[in-house]
Amino acid sequence: MEKSSPTFLIPRLQQVMQRGILVDCYSQEFPREICGINRILPCYYLILLHRGTAEVVYDSRVATMVPNMVVLVHPGHMVRFIDRTDDLVYSRLIVTPQLFEEMLTSVYYHNVQVYHNKPGYILSDEQVKRLMAVMELLAAVAGHDDQELPHRRQLLLSQLVFGYELLNYYRHERDKDFIEERETLLLKQFCDLVVAHHCESREVQYYADLMNLTPKQLAKVIRAATGGTAPSEWIEQYVITQAKQMMEFRPSASLTEIAYTLGFSEPSAFFRYFKRSTGMTAKEYRLKGGNSN
Numbered sequence: 001m002e003k004s005s006p007t008f009l010i011p012r013l014q015q016v017m018q019r020g021i022l023v024d025c026y027s028q029e030f031p032r033e034i035c036g037i038n039r040i041l042p043c044y045y046l047i048l049l050h051r052g053t054a055e056v057v058y059d060s061r062v063a064t065m066v067p068n069m070v071v072l073v074h075p076g077h078m079v080r081f082i083d084r085t086d087d088l089v090y091s092r093l094i095v096t097p098q099l100f101e102e103m104l105t106s107v108y109y110h111n112v113q114v115y116h117n118k119p120g121y122i123l124s125d126e127q128v129k130r131l132m133a134v135m136e137l138l139a140a141v142a143g144h145d146d147q148e149l150p151h152r153r154q155l156l157l158s159q160l161v162f163g164y165e166l167l168n169y170y171r172h173e174r175d176k177d178f179i180e181e182r183e184t185l186l187l188k189q190f191c192d193l194v195v196a197h198h199c200e201s202r203e204v205q206y207y208a209d210l211m212n213l214t215p216k217q218l219a220k221v222i223r224a225a226t227g228g229t230a231p232s233e234w235i236e237q238y239v240i241t242q243a244k245q246m247m248e249f250r251p252s253a254s255l256t257e258i259a260y261t262l263g264f265s266e267p268s269a270f271f272r273y274f275k276r277s278t279g280m281t282a283k284e285y286r287l288k289g290g291n292s293n
Contacts, residue, residue, distance in 0.1 A: 016043055021156060022094040023139035025132065026050065030088065034079045038241040044095045045073040048123075048131065052088035056081055058119055059191045060226040060234055061184075068128050070167065071120040076195040078241055091135055095160065099153075103160040107168075121174050127166075134163040186211065187225035190218065194238050199263035202239060202273075204231045240277045243270070247286045255282050 016022045034041070038057075047070070054065040057080045058073060065071065073079055075097050095103075123131065141155045149155065193207050201207075208218040208231075215231075222231045239262060246258045253261075259270035274282045 020099040021142045024092045044100045046093040048091045050089040052085040055083040060229045068123045106161045183225040186221045
């Protein structure tokens with residue numbers, strides 16, 4: 001499995017953050033920014049699969065993507081592609097939180113949380129055709145800069161609103177009888193809390209208290225929802241993923257700065273935490289260019 005390369009990732013993520021959006025239609029290149037390694041994406045990330053299959057992990061939930069499946073992932077959560085078939089063809093839309101939130105002010109029905117609870121669902125061939133018409137218009141507008149197209153942002157927003165309304169309508173038709181299991185709801189709540197508070201605490205007791213559960217109860221539901229992952233393992237995985245990305249995307253930041261940014265009281269505590277989790281020191285990881293998972 002090919003692993004992601006920081007030299008590839010940094011320009012691509014910078015491009016998205018600067019331009020607000022990235023659109024790839026009918027790509028056959030595997031999305032290397034989330035290939036084989038956990039990534040905490042800073043943007044909203046939509047993938048529509050046209051051909052082939054792919055195995056994806058989203059916050060410890062493993063899913064198989066099949067043709068006509070559309071997936072919308074929230075920023076701040078962990079994603080990893082773990083396998084694919086050689087005939088993979090997909091379209092991808094990456095939108096910054098700022099542009100996405102601006103879009104939400106104009107939509108009729110805010111359905112964001114539904115996608116977080118269950119990120120993927122299947123479209124019909126006709127629905128895929130209509131959605132791709134919007135994606136292709138977005139790609140055409142996104143390819144211009146503000147000087148070439150003075151009303152570029154307004155045009156992007158109008159197409160995003162239309163595309164999002166389509167997704168909401170299609171989703172409502174597909175999932176009107178969907179009932180979410182208690183374990184899945186608690187996993188989502190737990191993951192959201194870790195995203196929000198991982199710099200404050202890495203203790204299971206802290207999150208169990210926030211969820212009005214005992215640590216034992218929390219461990220039971222998280223293991224059931226993920227197929228065996230313990231809450232402590234998920235917290236550690238999230239913190240280490242954040243640390244790795246900071247080393248890759250902020251090469252000027254010292255390891256001491258990274259330790260304090262992640263909420264460690266002392267750099268030495270972070271160094272021990274990182275080595276216990278990865279088997280190598282933070283310095284060794286950075287010197288290797290972040291290519292080890």
